[in-house]
Amino acid sequence: MSKLEKYCLKHTLTDPAKASYFGVSFNHHDPQNNIVFAVVGGRNIIIARFDDNKVALSILQTYVDENEGENYYCCAWSIDPNVGAPLLAVAGATGIIKILNTSVGSAIKALTGHGGEVNEIKFHPRDPSLLFSASKDFSIRLWNLKTMQPVVVFGGDRGHREPVLSIDVHLTGDFLVSSGMDNAVKIWTLCTPIIKNTIESSYNSRSSPSHHCQKKKNCCSSHGTTPFPVIVHYPIFSTAQLHNNFVDCVRWYGDLLMSRCAADAKIVLWKPDVELMAFDKSTVTSVVVGGPAVPSKIQSNFDIICEMEFEHCDIWFLRFGISYDYRMLATGNQAGQIYIWDFQDIPHYIDYYIEKKKAEYSGTKKEKATKKKGSTSVANKKTSDKTDTLVSGSSSHVSESADIKKPIILESLSCESIIRQVDFSKDRQWIVAVCDDASIWCWKDVGNKAIGNDAIDGNSINH
Incomplete structure (x- = not known):
């Protein structure tokens, strides 16, 4: 410097x-x-x-x-x-x-619309009309400033269990990371067809969600007009094991993340073990993105x-x-x-x-190829307590x-x-x-x- x-x-x-x-x-x-x-x-x-x-x-x-x-x-x-x-x-x-x-x-x-304090706000890096907000009400909201619509709510079943303190949007605009008082860091995808369709629809409609949904039978379809807001219950990555206290700041660094927790004088640069796919072939059409089978797919390693x-x-x-x-x-x-x-x-x-x-x-592939029944893979052992x-x-x-x-x-x-x-x-x-x-x-x-x-x-x- x-x-x-x-x-x-x-x-x-x-x-x-x-x-x-x-x-x-x-x-x-x-x-x-x-x-x-x-x-x-x-x-x-x-x-x-x-x-x-x-x-x-x-x-x-x-x-x-x-x-x-x-x-x-x-x-x-x-x-x-x-x-x-x-x-x-x-x-x-x-x-x-x-x-x-x-x-x-x-x-x-x-x-x-939030039911509590708003702790952090971030604009979408590619669309200046889209704003994300993190709240004490355990949720993150995506707003469209053009139409004043709440477009998406990230939270619920597998969302944060305590107030959300920090958020950041990936430079591609395809992923959102959040952290909170539950010690957790979560990554949410914005690439599902239902979310993409909802964002697009939010520019074209000023109708109230309930009125719009009553008029269109296919409003919950990714091919129809989606009611606002869509509720996203399931992140693609979630861990509460990296930090042992409130995670009050999280930021993207390329595909890596930086985060810090309360009372810890240390910022950690880390890699979430999740594939950041910009294109989602999901056929999910429900306004509640995800389903009972989704939690088992949430990654947590880092x-x-x-x-x-x-x-x-x-x-x-x-x-x-x-x-x-x-x-x-x-x-x-x-x-x-x-x-x-x-x-x-x-x-x-x-x-x-x-x-x-x-x-x-x-090493893991080689070990699997030569592994005998009852043996222990070298890849599953700690090679060093320090690493x-x-x-x-x-x-x-x-x-x-x-x-x-x-x-x-x-x-x-x-x-x-x-x-x-x-x-x-x-x-x-x-x-x-x-x-x-x-x-x-x-x-x-x-x-x-x-x-x-x-x-x-x-x-x-x-x-």
């Missing part, structure tokens, strides 16, 4: 006792202006941008929600596909998702590739950030520090993992190269608050962190000189 300024910018609310900041998100949809970001917390929404020439922070817009019971936890950017206007989605304690058009400075839509450790973290609802180009990983802690890892070495670990799996597969671990029926293989190099540590002499979330600008020139004391801390990349592993002190500038 190139060198960062040895000072940072700070912005604090006039009365910080009234709010904590929980969410931060850069707007990556505007190619001309990738240094605009949003911060949310309490009843407050702040839109800000950086001035590269002055190395200064400018507050563009501020909003205060009229509902005194609101406490915003998350925000996400999108764009109006018709006029190109920037859209910001915000949500939190009331469970109401609000959509702001920041070009006119007002809320234009509100999505209601392989740990490497772990990124940091310090001073025994809390939950702390979310890490990955840069737009997937080069950098950053997380805050409760001591006001930011840990940053450079992923330029990650392909080495992935290559190691692939070769290791090939060797295991080859292989069996956990409650789910295998977790830790690579011998699973110790990634030490992180860069950023800290300010005056920031001692809990850092709840970190995000990168699209070009990785800026890093923004939001804190429990209603402060925003920003660091700027100013050169090409490689930085060492020593901590960098920051002298705050009040704005």
Whole structure:
């Protein structure tokens, strides 16, 4: 990583006792202006941008929600596909998702339906009108902003058993990952005919679900018009064995995953043992996707590739950030520090993992071919306590190269608050962190000189 300024910018609310900041998100949809970001917390929404020439922070817009019971936890950017206007989605304690058009400075839509707090929201990477939301009501919802329809609900029989804390959408837009207070991580496919048909139908209908279903006898068919929302009970992957506490942040890294659990100062990069098929030949036509035979097909095995450790973290609802180009990983802690890892070495670990799996597969095939009745396969034995671990029926293989190099540590002499979330600008020139004391801390990349592993002190500038 190139060198960062040895000072940072700070912005604090006039009365910080009234709010904590929980969410931060850069707007990556505007190619001309990738240094605009949003911060949310309490009843407050702040839109800000950086001035590269002055190395200064400018507050563009501020909003205060009229509902005194609101406490915003998350925000996400999108764009109006018709006029190109920037859209910001915000949500939190009331469970109401609000959509702001920041070009006119007002809320234009509100999505209601969740039965509890909304902890995280994510837009579909290929369709800016589709929004996913994770809630305290144990479910994830997919919304269509064009028609204000709830399209799909992920939850129920094999869904989460506690509040859902984090979600992320695969870059292809074909898979969704979720995690929650039940210690579980689940992967859901968006590729079944019924889901694809429902999403398509949601653009063409403004009728109420019940009215629409009464008029069309084949409304539950993948060839007809589907009632909204479709209920998806069955993920394609589920494990509660990787983490032993609330899983409060999960992110895709290609086909791999990164996750962290409460009170654990460690981010895990791992491979779910499931085939991510973009095309599903399923003939399921019920509005309840899946059936009695499906749970036996849910995969639960995983392989740990490497772990990124940091310090001073025994809390939950702390979310890490990955840069737009997937080069950098950053997380805050409760001591006001930011840990940053450079992923330029990650392909080495992935290559190691692939070769290791090939060797295991080859060894297993050979052993099966020469195995005699009553003998024990070498592939079923632990070859090393340090590299292989069996956990409650789910295998977790830790690579011998699973110790990634030490992180860069950023800290300010005056920031001692809990850092709840970190995000990168699209070009990785800026890093923004939001804190429990209603402060925003920003660091700027100013050169090409490689930085060492020593901590960098920051002298705050009040704005």
